[in-house]
Amino acid sequence: MTDAAESPRTHFIRQIIDADLAAGIHERIITRFPPEPNGYLHIGHAKSIVLNFGLAEALGGRCNLRFDDTNPHKENVEFVEAIQADVRWLGFDWGERCYFASDYFEQLYGFALELIEQGLAYVCDLSAEQMRDYRGTLTEPGRDSPWRERSISENRELFAQMRAGAFPDGARTLRAKIDMASPNINLRDPVLYRIKHGVVHHQTGTAWCLYPTYDYTHPISDALEGVTHSLCTLEFEDHRPLYDWVIAHVSVPSRPRQIEFSRLNLEYTVMSKRRLTELVSEAQVNGWDDPRMPTLAGLRRRGYTSAAIRVFCERIGITKSDNRVEMAMLENAIREDLDATAPRRLAVLRPLKVVLTNYPKEQTEYVELANHPKIATLGTRMLPFAREIYIDRADFEETPPKGFKRLIPGGEVRLRGAYVIRCDAVIRNDAGEIIELHCSVDFDTLGKNPEGRKVKGVIHWVAVAHAVPAEVRLYDRLFNVPLPGAGGSDYRADLNTQSLQVLTDVMLEPSLRAVQAGERFQFEREGYFVADLDSTLEHPVFNLTVGLRDTWDKG
Structure with a gap:
């Protein structure tokens, strides 16, 4: 297996960074991986992790781990710890550079006051529904809020009252004053702050009832940390003008550059964290680390190695073109790794x-x-x-x-x-x-x-x-079709009802009696298997990682 930090880079992001370094724009690069702690990381996040940490390693820079914890009603410490474990498992170390967006809440509030003082932000009384109506469409410009021309002093006072908890949820927001006629809807006076009562934040407790939005928080956090290149997936391309606007109008110490790349779309699974959360909450799977899930915890429990994940991320490459990656590419990466390392039994x-x-x-x-x-x-x-x-x-x-x-x-x-x-x-x-x-x-x-x-x-x-009696869990692809929910249908209708088969009367050779959870083997003529977390001396349990060859029926 080739280490991500040692392999040559020819993709466009590496070329941009090489040119910036050669031109003396930066002495060294600083990247960041900014997950929201509202679920477990999936294979798509691995692509971003390998890119951000891998580039920093290869070029003698550094990469920060920063949690985007601006939506506390969906976030908790379990997800924070799981994310940290996953990044470490992939072989990366952030050192002392683990940050939270909430670390900057006081500074973010101060920068919002700067925008108010410049006449570039105002407190708006429109409800969420009214705001959508005023926003306009892709073909029609938006309309100014009736509260857009409030005085600076009134905005300053109302914003302070919002922080103090004087208003209920949804009663008021702080919005940037940019351009309601902009062809980019993200620039039509976006919300910068909203009120959220009754939430205990996993880092700040009940100190705040006023929370900044991601589009406001992210660029400032990057700038405060000295990030040179902020690497995002393509859905943030239309948000880049807002990212640059925020950086240009507050007194942050640096000006990061946002660059977008295509996200990972993997066949026979879903990559939306909302849908993954639904699968867990609706008990369609057995938790975030179910071996059928595309989460890194699930892949790890299924027997995937970090080396195989990194090689897979290298092979799919970095481009600006959206594409769909065949599941066979991921399966081949782990098959190659285990073929070379797994003892036979x-x-x-x-x-x-x-x-x-x-x-x-x-x-x-x-x-x-x-x-x-x-x-x-x-x-x-x-x-x-x-x-x-x-x-x-x-x-x-x-x-x-x-x-x-x-x-x-x-x-x-x-x-x-x-x-x-x-x-x-x-x-x-x-x-x-x-x-x-x-x-x-x-x-x-x-x-x-x-x-x-x-x-x-x-x-x-x-x-x-x-013979050693054992249980074996045969895992298959979670969905029956390459693109679950295609055409607007409910993705759940495409779930593979045969994705898990449990064999309870398996007989193993005696050397497998005392294996430890996580040990991997090739069961000859069957496939690659890993001892599960449930495995004990009295009751060994093995999970199928991958077959010896791709036997999936492609129809």
Whole structure:
């Protein structure tokens, strides 16, 4: 895996920053990652994290972590801590530079007074509904608020009363005085402050009932921190004139430059934090770290590595063109990573008992298997082999389809690392269901393939007496279609009802008995799996990370 900080950059943002540094505009770059703590980070945020922290690392600059905590009714400490954990997990460190927009509330208030004193901000009594009506449309200009020409002294006094809690929610706002006829609706006297009572802020408690908007807070926070390049996704492009207006009209110590890039749109999932919140609150998933979620916590629990996430972010690139990324790109990144690092193990997901009738009843021998076919330093392990074993039900067919190379009545197959066996009899219960196979062992085939014997199939197995019972959770894509909710339909209608299948009678090789949560393995012929947080010594639990190949039905 290539580290983000070491890989060359050719995208347009790197070119802009290189030119600024070469021209002496900045001695070093300062970027920032500014999440709102109203939910867990998702894979789209990873793109921004890798870009902002990665550029700072590569160019000898620094990147701040700053929480946009201006909507306290949606935010809490759990989300703050989860975001910090995710950034650290991706391999980045903000050092002592963890900030909150609320750190600047007093300064933001002072800058608002500066705007009032310049006649560039006013207290407005229009309700939210009236304000929408006055705002105009994309083709029609807006209308001035009846309160737009209040005197500076009256605005100053009313704004102080707003801070003191003299008015109820929604009664008044502070608005910038820019241009109600501007073709950019964001410049039609945007709201800078609104009143919010009855909210306990996770950083400031009940000290404030007056909260600044993001469009006002963000540029000032950037400037106070000395940010040189404020990197945002494309939806903020139309907000850039307001960003620049705020910076130009208050006495901040620096003038950051905002640059926009395309956000990550990943197939077969939703990237809206509002929708992700709905999935959690409506119990469509089992929390923010459900392995089907595109959250970094969910991907981590599913077994994704930070290295794979960073490589994925590198591969999709940085552009100004909106596009949709195939889920296979993300899956291939983790598959490549785990193929090179995950030890191999045997696990029978759907057990079918096999009795080796000519094998001594009391005998147990041990066969040696490599822990990785390409990495000798990972060593080998010894697996017990005995008269009774489990194989996977999918590895036996009475009436095999064309091309079937596994076990059939009268046919032979090699057991991975052990003997060739032949199926002699099929045992059924009273309902006619197959419950057991009786097979015979060719004792001359241990570790050999005698000349003249062509056995095409190789299957995995676990000795019955030594098998470790376990639970395995098979996770699939959360939605059935690449673009959930396309055409304005309810995205929930596209949920994949088969996205989780729980297998409770899985049998594992004995070396998997004492694994720790987070350990990753390739279950041979099945896929890559990770020990879940729920896993215990008495009850191992594994999650499917990704299959050995892309088997998704693309229709």
